[in-house]
Amino acid sequence: MMLRKPVPLLRGQRRPFHHPTFSYRTNFSQSCPFSWNAIHEPYDYTRARLMVNENHEMAIRRVKFNMSELGKRAAESVAFSHDQCVNVKGLPDGMFNKAFLFTMQDGTQVVGKVPNPNAGRPHYTTASEVATMDFVRNKLNTPVPKILAWSSNASENPVGAEYILMEKVGGIQLNKVWPRMNIKQRFELVKTIARYQKAWMSKSFIQYGSLYYSKDLQSNSGCILVNEDGSRFKDDRFAIGPSTGRGFLDDGRIDVDFDRGPWDKLYGYKLAIGFRELACVQEMPQLPRSILGLYGPGTYRRSRSKKIAAIRDYLRMVHFFLPTDDSISSACLWHPDLHVANIFVNPENLSEVVGIIDWQSTEVLPLFDHARQPYFLDYDGPPATGLDPPDFPRDFDQLNPDEKIKAERLYLNMSLATLYRKLTYGKNKRLFKAMEFQQTSSFDMMLFAQNLLIDGEALYRARAIELEEEWSCLPGVQASGNLPFPLQYTTGEVRSIHEDADKAIRSMELMRGVKESLGELWPEKGIVPLERYDEVRELLKHVKTDLINQLANSEEEKTGWDKAWPFDN
Template sequence: MLHKAAPTLQSQGRITLFTTGQLKTHLSQSFHRSWDANDDSYDYTRGRFLSNEPHEMKIRRVKLNLNELAKSAAESIGFTYSQCVRIEKFPDGMFNKAFLFTMQDGTQVVGKVPNPNAGRPHYTTASEVATMDFVRNELSTPVPRVLAWSSEANENPVGAEYIIMEKAEGVQLDKVWPKMDIKKRFELVKTIAEYQKAWMSRSFTQYGSLYYSSGLPNIEGCVLVKEDGSNCKEHRFAVGPTTGREFLDDGRIDVDFDRGPWGSVHQYKSAVGFRELACVQNMARLPRSFLGLYGPGTYTPSRFKKIAALQHYLCLLPYFLPTDKSISSAFLWHPDLHTENIFVHPDRPSEVLSIIDWQSSEILPLFDHARQPYFLDYDGPPATGLDPPEFPKNFDELDPDEQRRAHGLYLNMSLATLYRKLTSTKNGTLFRAMEFGQTPSFDMMLFAQNLLIDGEALYRARILDIEQEWSSLPGVQASGTQPFPLEFSAEDVNSIGEDADGAIEGMELMQSVKESLGELWPEKGIVRPERYDEAKRLLKEIKTELIARLAHSEAESKAWEESWPFDD
């Protein structure tokens, strides 16, 4: 069969005649370049860090062979490497690099490569892939299909772990959310609530993260519990060590402790306490807090006091745990439902087309998952109860800017209340778990999860209050009269009170720094690259002013210098 001749191309003084098919191949090969030429593909470029930047950049740099990743992307959908005609790097995430690969016919797929800080080798990628499979095929949730993957960086030509997946359909919710009216927003909330209901159609008998059973040695599947309470053996999937961020961040990734899986909620919550203890006891240097500015005259964090707070947590833990077993059951949940992870139909934004970023998903007690989706969060008083919020009575007396803020807050609170009411009506178990999240018991378990970084002073003070609320704790009510198991002398009580006052003062000082920086405040320690020098200069001025005001001697000046968290 003859092919229609394509236009001629002149090369090295010769005229060459190509068929149409040959021309496509020639053009692809002629203009194909080495994708590894740009080092920005490996570095974190979205922001600059105001503290310990060399380390923060190092744990976000990953070296990979981008040519081989492009080859894997192309072959995953039946193309050859030469037919991948364009690679675009997505904006950096905190834990991953992501690339969009475009083939010569316009087909696109996404490649995702974890940074060193994303998690322990093998486990992070292996768990994410299995989780996406399970959620897509067992929990009926729209999730991109995984096309190819490797969790063994040393055994593939890319030189890094990677996942090749379908490109999510639709547009990110953050692109359309500001234009959606309250009715469309509520329709979207109903859609997300339906998916949460689907996630509760299967629970597990262990806590941890999900994997393929073939990827975990000596483990033969897991047990799933259906909505009717019956058990079924699942051979393809298994519960293994957690990939949760709290078991990785702030240096925890390098410390040896129990990462699961766990067979009971008490075992899991105990492991959280022992994890923090292991880190406090074994880290060469405790991580700095960005919640408080601690120095002479405020509060001085110490290993001894952190250990004391954690020992108290472990002692009281059995009394914090809820007696309602349904809200302690182990469920798989999306860890971060914000507007960038939800893709919706551009014309029908209440229609969810894909939910992405299942990395670090965990199988946890339902009460640890139970909160309103992050995209409903707002600045202002939290929505409580089921009654709609009251519209400001003095609205007509406010100036236009104040009216706009008041109206926005009213709509946000209304939407959060609608979510609570919908959950209470359609998903009673999840609502009971949300209600438990408003109790002192839940707070005491939640705050213990980050005592490595901050909070031990206020935690110990809160334990003194717990003694006054002892009879209302779930474990005490379930077991009858139980004496409070901790004893504090008058000297202990006084010391704990002074520490709490000092910690509050330190938090107020940090709040003053935040207010002084305004929009330059480094959320998660990061500022935009173009604002880095300005932020550094302003922080230096603030530090000089604070030390001049707070230090009363050269020794105190030195102590404040050493405790300042924004220097490398």
């Protein structure tokens, strides 16, 4: 199918103290103290626009609070009076929080963070983030901002919202320097991060969930920690409680009642994921839209019954997916989003990490769920799977200048990922074993089941049937005495499942065509920069019109494709 190609596109230092200016909605700055309550820019999500269900998405990113009181708390957190806070600046919006930089009369700076409604359940998300940062900073010797003040109860503090006040991290964000770092500098940084990952594994837990202070949970029983040598000790100050992970919150899951933990056993945790997806599919008034495929007339048709069937397949099989090596199932605390914007480095020594931020939604999970290369090593190309360095392109001399630049960049990225694997193999065998488990069918079947609410049920069921051929080789099956394959389907049911899978692939191919038509304007996760919104919206309209004209053979089919279009009109 040929879709219309996009039209070709043409291609400071903060002043510390100054009078009110609002030159850009997300870059406001204002002297303190004064009443912020009449100004509503700080409360709305202003960093980007959303192309899917925007009214709802904007609403769950809006939070109103008393900015004057937050500034006062910021000043008090560093032993200043409220009138000694002389400047406040809005930091770029995150998807789940508002952030602000407060500057005191002597130049001391404090970062304030206010969670949006979509950040997590009241109390739990903030309480867990604070306890996690404390534990990582003081128990796992990782450079994390010091918490100065916080509240997880919006109704009992004068700010009128949950908040966290913390030290401002020194150094410079890694994303500012990463592009100009050579491979030696990058690898030195990778080694630094690997040392912190090893520190995170130095203490594990005996439950899965998220970390809290004991006093912030109804059960004040403390937690059991396990050292690397297997010895155990009790810490009364911390406790494992309900998960604050994004998988238990996003796409409407935050409003559904299901088991959020904590869990004493790995099997109980993995079962809870299936029952979570089942509860959401059954109870949500409307299934969330997917932008992985275009599900219109003649393609795969999503339904609750098909999703439920896939989830039940998972629940029947999950026990056999679990690894038999307990060392890679240990409950570890891990940073959930280790990308270049969350790592701060010393500008004079780029391999020195001076701060790691954004510990919100951190979970204590089995090591094999955490064990992936840091996100800042991700790239668009073949994954690094071995320990040997990649081959340099043999036809490099025949490439044009632009192709050579891309080839060199890909080779650098592949080499760095391989170096990380080799370093992990040599210095952290347990983590490497966990990474290897991620290459198995067992892990894939657990991973893809985590988002069946949104998409993938057709391919999941087809893959589950194919799993019968390798069933006896799965570690969990061997440990259970080679029990028979648990899924039994008639010939007609198998044929129907494979037909659905073929139609789902067709649906994804159609969406892939839309994505290619938009090129760099594609709204990843439905998000587009403010300055590109009108352009993307107009282009999506043209692509939609072209697609309907090419695929619809009747007025009824035109209506069907119009309803199937996932983006806002």
